[in-house]
Amino acid sequence: MRLSDSIEQFIKELLSQESTEVELKRNELAEYFGCAPSQINYVLATRFSPDHGYLTESRRGGGGYIRIVRVVKSGSQRLMYLVNDRIGDSLGEEECLRLISQLKEQMIVTADEAALMASAVSTRALSVPVPDVLKDAMRAKMMKSMLMTIASRNRS
Amino acid sequence: MRLSDSIEQFIKELLSQESTEVELKRNELAEYFGCAPSQINYVLATRFSPDHGYLTESRRGGGGYIRIVRVVKSGSQRLMYLVNDRIGDSLGEEECLRLISQLKEQMIVTADEAALMASAVSTRALSVPVPDVLKDAMRAKMMKSMLMTIASRNRS
DNA sequence: ACTCAATAGGTCAAAGAAAGTCAGACGTCT
DNA sequence: AGACGTCTGACTTTCTTTGACCTATTGAGT
Secondary structure (H helix, E strand, O other), rough: OHHHHHHHHHHHHHHHOOOOOEEEOOHHHHHHHOOOOHHHHHHHHHOOOHEEEEEEEEEEOOEEEEEEEEOOHHHHHHHHHHHHHOOOOOOOOHHHHHHHHHHHHOOOOOOHHHHHHHHHOOOOOOOOOOOHHHHHHHHHHHHHHHHHHHHHHHOO | OOOHHHHHHHHHHHHOOOEEEEEEEEHHHHHHHOOOOOOHHHHHHHHHHHHHHHEEEEEOOOOEEEEEEEEEHHHHHHHHHHHHHHHOOOOOHHHHHHHHHHHHOOOOHHHHHHHHHHHOOOOOOOOOOOHHHHHHHHHHHHHHHHHHHHHHHOOO
């Protein structure tokens, strides 16, 4: 069995026990598996990325940690559809706004959240000297990122 | 648990009991936590700065003290300060996250909104081939745009 | 008034603690 | 052998903690 797979298993084990969130120490985990600490980052990058349905945050320095959150897909098929299929690599402002207003209508996001999202992807917010092609690429990523975040709460 | 966090909690405990202001002795507090007195300054600098919504004053010499005052500003005042003064033309990711978490702590935005904002300015969301300088310029604009949106609703 | 010692807080740099990054070595399929 | 996935180690960045030295205030003794 591959080391990466073992670590992946181990973390998923923890996640299944401790609900949807787990916090761990990179060095301890590396010690436990007798590997380089950076191996943990590799596992996170290749198996617990947002694309895989996970979010991670961390802190350095004394008392540092890594937290992994499993995004629950059940309550939000619509969102995951948007993230995985609907939104591609590029999204214009108009289309962003259309999507956002649909989400609002379907009561998947509140009016306040919709306004927040719209202001983030607005032309005004992105008015820096960068080609439009790249801005639209960025909009796509921002939308996905925000939708993932929304999907990760709200397991109602 | 981190020492800094314990001290922070301790002070906030005092503040919640004694209204909006608390006065303490640096050396006594350090003794109580068994740490170097300068540790107290570190906690003040990293957790009770004006950005965090606190002011501190102090006196040296006999009968010296440190006073910590929680500044009670309305949400929209705080937001306007951020938009007009605090955030300039450029803002790194770390600083964005710090500001956002402060807004959450001050209950000016909800946890959900904070998460949404954080995901919008994240490295992940902006991972397109654009120089970092421009990304930080964009972050500044996005933050302002989002904060304005928040301010324009409930002017409480 | 002046000086000096005691008291109390401030500053800063260096050490320590954790996590992040990335290039390159190593493996394992085809 | 080549391509792709895995793993490591050296170096970096961020956050925390401490200690040595500095500055301000007070008060007692002259």
